[in-house]
Amino acid sequence: MTLEENLARVGGYLKQFQAGPIHHRIGGQDVLASDGRTFDSLSPVDMSPLATVAQGTEADVDAACQAAKSAFADWAATSGAERKRVLHAIADGIVARKEEIAFLEALDTGQSLRFMSKAALRAADNFRFFADMAPSARDGRSLYGNNQLNVTNRVPLGPVGIITPWNTPFMLSTWKIAPALACGCTVVHKPAEFSPLTARLLVEIAEEAGLPAGVWNTVNGMGEVAGKALTEHPAIRAIGFVGESRTGSMIMKQAADTLKRVHFELGGKNPVVVFEDADLERAADAAVFMIYSLNGERCTSSSRLLVQRSIHDRFVEMVIEKAKGIKVGHPLDPATTIGPLIHPVHEKKVLEYFDIARAEGATIAMGGEKIGTKGCYVGPTLFTNATKDMRIAQEEIFGPVLTAIPFDTEEEALEIANGVAYGLSGYVWTADVTRALRFTDQLDAGMIWVNSENLRHLPSPFGGNKASGIGRDGGDWSFDFYMETKNIAFATSQHRIPKLGA
Numbered sequence: 001m002t003l004e005e006n007l008a009r010v011g012g013y014l015k016q017f018q019a020g021p022i023h024h025r026i027g028g029q030d031v032l033a034s035d036g037r038t039f040d041s042l043s044p045v046d047m048s049p050l051a052t053v054a055q056g057t058e059a060d061v062d063a064a065c066q067a068a069k070s071a072f073a074d075w076a077a078t079s080g081a082e083r084k085r086v087l088h089a090i091a092d093g094i095v096a097r098k099e100e101i102a103f104l105e106a107l108d109t110g111q112s113l114r115f116m117s118k119a120a121l122r123a124a125d126n127f128r129f130f131a132d133m134a135p136s137a138r139d140g141r142s143l144y145g146n147n148q149l150n151v152t153n154r155v156p157l158g159p160v161g162i163i164t165p166w167n168t169p170f171m172l173s174t175w176k177i178a179p180a181l182a183c184g185c186t187v188v189h190k191p192a193e194f195s196p197l198t199a200r201l202l203v204e205i206a207e208e209a210g211l212p213a214g215v216w217n218t219v220n221g222m223g224e225v226a227g228k229a230l231t232e233h234p235a236i237r238a239i240g241f242v243g244e245s246r247t248g249s250m251i252m253k254q255a256a257d258t259l260k261r262v263h264f265e266l267g268g269k270n271p272v273v274v275f276e277d278a279d280l281e282r283a284a285d286a287a288v289f290m291i292y293s294l295n296g297e298r299c300t301s302s303s304r305l306l307v308q309r310s311i312h313d314r315f316v317e318m319v320i321e322k323a324k325g326i327k328v329g330h331p332l333d334p335a336t337t338i339g340p341l342i343h344p345v346h347e348k349k350v351l352e353y354f355d356i357a358r359a360e361g362a363t364i365a366m367g368g369e370k371i372g373t374k375g376c377y378v379g380p381t382l383f384t385n386a387t388k389d390m391r392i393a394q395e396e397i398f399g400p401v402l403t404a405i406p407f408d409t410e411e412e413a414l415e416i417a418n419g420v421a422y423g424l425s426g427y428v429w430t431a432d433v434t435r436a437l438r439f440t441d442q443l444d445a446g447m448i449w450v451n452s453e454n455l456r457h458l459p460s461p462f463g464g465n466k467a468s469g470i471g472r473d474g475g476d477w478s479f480d481f482y483m484e485t486k487n488i489a490f491a492t493s494q495h496r497i498p499k500l501g502a
């Protein structure tokens with residue numbers, strides 16, 4: 001398909017948002033903001049408004065939390081087999097509307113269609129994966145003690161709040177919401193204000209698939225108002241949050257008074273460490289993929305390139321050669337790899353790092369400037385001659401921007417890799433398995449891939465160390481967060497009970 005054909009198709013999908021504002025979905029009803037306020041969702045392609053959206057107030061969030069609270073008892077008591085059936089039906093609904101989801105997501109976020117079509121399908125996989133686990137969610141263990149048999153089981157926590165960011169928002173929302181529903185929790189979702197379109201489709205699909213009203217509620221709006229109210233609401237037992245580290249820290253404070261459980265997936269400044277004995281061709285392909293796919297707006301992007309000095313110049317040249325072929329353009333153009341960044345506010349932040357790089361004395365070996373005058377377009381960028389303490393080597397830029405730093409020894413590579421506030425993911429390239437074992441043992445990151453790009457495996461734990469997060473998602477780790485573990489001890493004998501006062 002051509003860009004022109006895709007533009008015509010997306011025009012059809014956008015019509016549903018032209019009749020009026022995107023409503024909140026509360027207790028199975030479409031609801032506008034209590035004060036009638038709305039905000040516009042803009043396309044980063046050209047800043048044109050795609051939709052107006054209800055701007056959530058504290059009262060709206062309260063209504064959604066009450067709806068989730070009322071729906072909880074019935075949903076928690078619904079059999080695992082039935083929850084499994086409904087979640088598979090949601091996955092079917094996502095697959096049936098996969099093109100619409102991918103097209104709208106691309107236009108709303110600027111992420112290219114080639115990646116958004118995969119993200120829509122991954123969202124369906126997330127639902128299927130947790131659907132299949134639903135029947136065993138409450139299972140526990142039995143533990144023998146002296147004169148007692150301990151039986152553990154798990155019960156769903158209650159209504160939970162899910163707050164999501166604007167990067168791949170559809171897929172990420174399903175990653176957080178599917179396990180909550182699978183284990184019997186009810187949900188209030190606050191999507192990112194920069195990308196609200198597909199969150200609306202998602203809750204619609206879920207209700208059409210048979211999810212009872214009130215089990216899943218969506219309130220749009222600003223983080224400081226709607227998001228904050230959700231984190232402070234007494235009916236909400238836990239907050240699953242994906243976003244920036246500093247927002248995570250605010251949420252922790254906001255949630256403290258109501259003693260909420262929190263789960264944070266936060267920022268990263270992830271190293272890809274390339275030793276001289278690595279398969280350089282594969283390592284270069286992976287490094288380019290991990291920083292320049294998804295516009296570099298990806299928490300696990302390999303934004304620091306640590307290369308052994310003996311191969312540094314050659315490897316950097318390989319990265320530049322490969323990146324030169326990357327097309328920057330309209331996200332609905334099938335040939336595009338990098339689309340516009342999400343919003344002018346974020347674009348400004350990324351562009352500022354080009355000035356910071358120059359001021360710090362690094363070299364801009366590729367890119368480093370805005371492309372065109374319309375839309376938030378930035379090309380693949382590479383900083384060289386950087387040192388480990390520069391801001392471009394320490395701070396999350398969250399764009400298609402890579403900082404290369406040479407190292408001489410394994411010890412030095414480790415020191416640089418661990419010398420940041422973050423610890424989300426790491427990528428290690430070496431042919432020496434003993435070194436890989438030694439290095440990964442010391443690398444302070446929640447997820448490490450050896451001789452590979454980020455290849456996800458849903459049963460494996462996903463999450464970060466240090467400022468990159470608290471807790472893990474994936475497999476049973478997700479259920480552990482959304483459930484309470486209970487122990488029941490049964491006496492197995494007429495053991496002696498202390499007689500006080502006898």
Ligand code: NAD
Nearest residue numbers: 164165166191192223227228243244247265266267268299
């Ligand atoms: P953000 O923190 O600005 O916003 C995320 C969400 O939090 C939005 O819905 C926002 O409205 C809400 N929010 C903002 N202030 C709030 C408050 N005081 N209380 C409650 N909610 C509030 O993040 P972003 O810019 O949308 O997303 C990009 C960030 O997300 C990057 O740092 C990226 O690394 C991170 N991220 C992490 C992962 C991961 O798995 N570790 C995945 C994706 C994105």
